[in-house]
Amino acid sequence: MGNWSEASRFAIELFTITAPFACLPMFIGMTERMSMRGRITTATASVLTMIVILLITQYVGTVVITALGTTLPSFQIAGGLIIAMAGFGMLRGGAGDAADTEEHGDTEAVKVGVVPLGIPLMAGPGTITAVVLESQHDHGDNGFLTVSIIIIGVAALMWVIYMLAVPIRRCLGRIGLNVVTQVFGLVLTAIGVEIIVRGDSDARHKLHEPELTAAISGAADGPPPAGPRNWRRAAAGRR
Numbered sequence: 016m017g018n019w020s021e022a023s024r025f026a027i028e029l030f031t032i033t034a035p036f037a038c039l040p041m042f043i044g045m046t047e048r049m050s051m052r053g054r055i056t057t058a059t060a061s062v063l064t065m066i067v068i069l070l071i072t073q074y075v076g077t078v079v080i081t082a083l084g085t086t087l088p089s090f091q092i093a094g095g096l097i098i099a100m101a102g103f104g105m106l107r108g109g110a111g112d113a114a115d116t117e118e119h120g121d122t123e124a125v126k127v128g129v130v131p132l133g134i135p136l137m138a139g140p141g142t143i144t145a146v147v148l149e150s151q152h153d154h155g156d157n158g159f160l161t162v163s164i165i166i167i168g169v170a171a172l173m174w175v176i177y178m179l180a181v182p183i184r185r186c187l188g189r190i191g192l193n194v195v196t197q198v199f200g201l202v203l204t205a206i207g208v209e210i211i212v213r214g215d216s217d218a219r220h221k222l223h224e225p226e227l228t229a230a231i232s233g234a235a236d237g238p239p240p241a242g243p244r245n246w247r248r249a250a251a252g253r254r
Contacts, residue, residue, distance in 0.1 A: 060128025091214025
């Protein structure tokens with residue numbers, strides 16, 4: 016990435032799409048009957064799942080899009096719709112319900128951490144779309160590495176938030192947690208709309224690019240445009 020503003024923008028975008036305060040109620044509900052060790056195992060499994068999925072997406076996501084014959088603007092518009100719908104769901108309060116999960120050892124804790132916490136809650140369509148779109152930008156080798164570091168950093172921050180889930184819930188209360196979720200939902204919806212607008216603009220540009228190229232090429236190769244001076248020169252030549 017060329018500067019800190021781009022890096023911070025992507026970090027905030029990825030953190031917002033991950034929606035930590037929307038994940039908290041589900042994490043608390045699914046680990047309510049677990050011991051502290053079980054919660055640590057679940058949080059670690061979910062974070063590692065997120066890191067693996069998003070890093071794979073970063074390095075091979077473009078190849079998959081090309082293989083499927085899908086253009087990047089189309090993927091932007093579809094991804095923006097998914098992100099906006101996820102934000103809509105948070106605004107409607109649909110992300111706060113979760114079922115209890117009894118503790119059955121580390122194996123059960125890992126299963127819960129991988130699905131549904133890791134996939135699709137943390138490494139879902141929204142975060143995958145954001146990583147694919149960011150990896151399309153020409154940031155150079157250092158910028159590509161920065162994207163990977165941001166992914167790992169956001170995942171580590173999610174792990175810390177999961178570890179503080181019970182104190183955070185106790186401090187904010189159910190109403191406070193819902194308010195924070197609503198705010199994150201509004202921001203997430205705005206991000207989705209921005210991605211849709213950007214994808215529509217890129218699609219229009221790609222659609223008219225051949226026409227512009229042909230027009231520029233024709234203007235360069237063809238005769239000069241007819242005008243009063245050219246008419247006078249033609250008339251003088253006939254004389």
